[in-house]
Amino acid sequence: MDNRILKGSLTTIILKLLEDNHRMYGYEMTKAVKELSNEKMTITEAALYPALHKLVEDGLLTTSSEIVDGRIRKYYSLTKEGKKETQTKIEALKSALESIQIILNPDLRNG
Amino acid sequence: MDNRILKGSLTTIILKLLEDNHRMYGYEMTKAVKELSNEKMTITEAALYPALHKLVEDGLLTTSSEIVDGRIRKYYSLTKEGKKETQTKIEALKSALESIQIILNPDLRNG
DNA sequence: ATTATATACCTAACAATATTATGTATTATT
DNA sequence: AATAATACATAATATTGTTAGGTATATAAT
Numbered sequence: 001m002d003n004r005i006l007k008g009s010l011t012t013i014i015l016k017l018l019e020d021n022h023r024m025y026g027y028e029m030t031k032a033v034k035e036l037s038n039e040k041m042t043i044t045e046a047a048l049y050p051a052l053h054k055l056v057e058d059g060l061l062t063t064s065s066e067i068v069d070g071r072i073r074k075y076y077s078l079t080k081e082g083k084k085e086t087q088t089k090i091e092a093l094k095s096a097l098e099s100i101q102i103i104l105n106p107d108l109r110n111g
Numbered sequence: 112m113d114n115r116i117l118k119g120s121l122t123t124i125i126l127k128l129l130e131d132n133h134r135m136y137g138y139e140m141t142k143a144v145k146e147l148s149n150e151k152m153t154i155t156e157a158a159l160y161p162a163l164h165k166l167v168e169d170g171l172l173t174t175s176s177e178i179v180d181g182r183i184r185k186y187y188s189l190t191k192e193g194k195k196e197t198q199t200k201i202e203a204l205k206s207a208l209e210s211i212q213i214i215l216n217p218d219l220r221n222g
Numbered sequence: 223a224t225t226a227t228a229t230a231c232c233t234a235a236c237a238a239t240a241t242t243a244t245g246t247a248t249t250a251t252t
Numbered sequence: 253a254a255t256a257a258t259a260c261a262t263a264a265t266a267t268t269g270t271t272a273g274g275t276a277t278a279t280a281a282t
Binding site: 006007008009013017020033036037038041090093094095096097099100101102103104106 | 117118119120124127128131144147148149151152201204205206207208209210211212213214215217
Binding site: 136137139164183184 | 229230231232233234238239240
């Protein structure tokens with residue numbers, strides 16, 4: 001991701017995208033994050049693909065390849081275990097974001 | 112920090128703490144983050160001290176040591192350059208948090 | 223008195239995660 | 253014909269944090 005910030009959230013972002021979209025391929029995820037963040041955030045493919053492979057290896061995602069317009073697309077979906085883990089990871093990330101928000105916004109401390 | 116999330120935000124958190132408190136020592140920072148986050152977030156000293164040293168090395172912080180109750184305290188403060196960098200880093204982190212919020216909360220997408 | 227906890231600093235070896243730099247291949251656009 | 257977009261991927265390196273340990277003083281508990 002750009003700006004060297006928020007490393008460690010990539011896996012959670014992938015899982016969340018798949019929870020919302022049910023079925024996505026890698027390149028599509030990079031475009032989705034770019035669009036959702038108004039070009040502010042970028043997932044590099046060099047970070048994304050190894051992360052996806054690890055999620056498959058860990059049993060959280062399954063894949064199915066298709067050829068579309070002469071090019072390969074490798075679709076990813078959440079497994080049952082992946083759906084569970086998605087909830088856990090999202091809650092953990094939300095909690096962390098809240099903590100950081102409090103540190104960044106003193107106004108919230110007295111509100 | 113706990114839970115292997117939000118790596119890369121440590122430096123910004125340090126700078127923000129120093130912006131708010133003007134003068135802090137390392138151990139104090141670990142306590143502050145623990146308290147602000149209601150024990151949800153922990154800065155480990157093994158992550159903190161090298162980060163502080165690097166910020167000094169980069170000219171963003173200065174130090175002054177004192178002996179209090181027979182123990183050494185190494186106080187850190189923002190330099191002029193550090194104050195500038197703090198603004199930049201905070202803005203970048205806020206922007207990243209917003210992007211992640213949008214991805215995590217679909218409700219915000221249609222709001 | 224002794225043990226444990228809290229305060230306060232620190233480093234070394236290792237692991238996880240992302241960046242930079244490439245590479246391959248097809249299709250669409252200029 | 254050249255460039256950009258689509259779509260996958262890896263290797264070398266850098267960054268950042270974890271695990272595990274170390275030193276030392278002060279205070280509270282047994």
